Amino acid sequence: MAPSALTTAETTTESSLYKTPKVDFSVQEEDETAKFLREVNFLGDKEGKVVIRSPPKFSTKEEERKYQKQHLAAVFRVFAKQGFDEGVSGHVSLRDPVNPEHFWINPLSTHFAQIRVSDLVLVNERGEVLPGGAQATINAPAFAIHSEIHKARPDLNAACHAHSVHGKAFSCFGRPIEMLFQDAVRFYNDLAVYPRYGGTVLSSEEGARIARALGPTKRNVILQNHGMITCGRTVDEAAFLFIALDRCCHAQMLANAAVCPGFEKKYIRDEEAEFTHRKSGNSSKMWLGFQPYYDQVVQEDPSVLD
Numbered sequence: 001m002a003p004s005a006l007t008t009a010e011t012t013t014e015s016s017l018y019k020t021p022k023v024d025f026s027v028q029e030e031d032e033t034a035k036f037l038r039e040v041n042f043l044g045d046k047e048g049k050v051v052i053r054s055p056p057k058f059s060t061k062e063e064e065r066k067y068q069k070q071h072l073a074a075v076f077r078v079f080a081k082q083g084f085d086e087g088v089s090g091h092v093s094l095r096d097p098v099n100p101e102h103f104w105i106n107p108l109s110t111h112f113a114q115i116r117v118s119d120l121v122l123v124n125e126r127g128e129v130l131p132g133g134a135q136a137t138i139n140a141p142a143f144a145i146h147s148e149i150h151k152a153r154p155d156l157n158a159a160c161h162a163h164s165v166h167g168k169a170f171s172c173f174g175r176p177i178e179m180l181f182q183d184a185v186r187f188y189n190d191l192a193v194y195p196r197y198g199g200t201v202l203s204s205e206e207g208a209r210i211a212r213a214l215g216p217t218k219r220n221v222i223l224q225n226h227g228m229i230t231c232g233r234t235v236d237e238a239a240f241l242f243i244a245l246d247r248c249c250h251a252q253m254l255a256n257a258a259v260c261p262g263f264e265k266k267y268i269r270d271e272e273a274e275f276t277h278r279k280s281g282n283s284s285k286m287w288l289g290f291q292p293y294y295d296q297v298v299q300e301d302p303s304v305l306d
Contacts, residue, residue, distance in 0.1 A: 090162035148207035170249035
């Protein structure tokens with residue numbers, strides 16, 4: 001696994017006060033690393049040697065699996081620090097890079113703050129625990145939800161669900177957040193609502209209805225009277241979206257509570273929201289947004305990678 005390299009060209013801004021590296025997009029198909037660096041919108045040195053970190057490239061699927069499992073385990077540690085743990089509620093799944101019909105998930109009744117790579121459970125499309133991962137039980141409602149999302153959306157490799165305080169509080173309204181502040185536009189036209197509560201999810205039919213609510217393009221869904229689910233191409237993306245959406249739900253409710261004569265809400269226009277969503281809500285930015293959280297939990301307790 002080696003870090004990606006990219007050739008950059010020097011370009012001068014209109015003000016000529018500084019110079020920023022610019023990716024050469026003259027080739028017909030844009031390299032994944034070049035796409036990432038363009039989307040995260042960073043500034044480096046004029047020679048292009050100072051480059052922001054990017055997702056690694058893998059020589060084998062087994063190498064990719066190891067990396068992804070390390071980040072999945074770290075997500076649980078991060079969620080614990082964020083207060084997203086509550087008993088045995090909450091689960092995060094990761095499609096297996098080696099066999100995409102299988103996925104990794106947390107064991108039932110292990111605290112998020114204690115999960116390590118070796119604790120992760122591998123299950124098949126029927127919810128059966130497989131060799132190769134921890135031989136532990138998993139949450140049945142978790143399988144009912146995550147398996148249907150993974151089947152319906154092959155473009156999404158990870159899904160997060162937890163009973164966060166602000167997420168479940170906002171879910172009782174059965175509506176998406178409003179475009180009131182810059183962070184909210186990460187979810188512009190990217191947040192569905194599942195407008196019913198069917199009790200604890202125990203059947204694949206209920207899981208399939210949740211997956212259909214996501215539709216063919218959205219990454220996030222509010223589950224009415226329940227909470228929320230966020231998804232991504234990587235578990236890093238899905239996790240950062242969950243953190244961001246929970247905070248947006250909190251901010252939305254604070255704004256709602258403060259409304260009074262003279263303090264009416266001002267909404268971001270669709271044009272600006274759409275533009276900012278592309279710049280600030282893309283998968284590359286979401287992956288990058290999670291890396292400081294990953295660094296923190298690994299530095300605090302390297303055993304998470306065991």
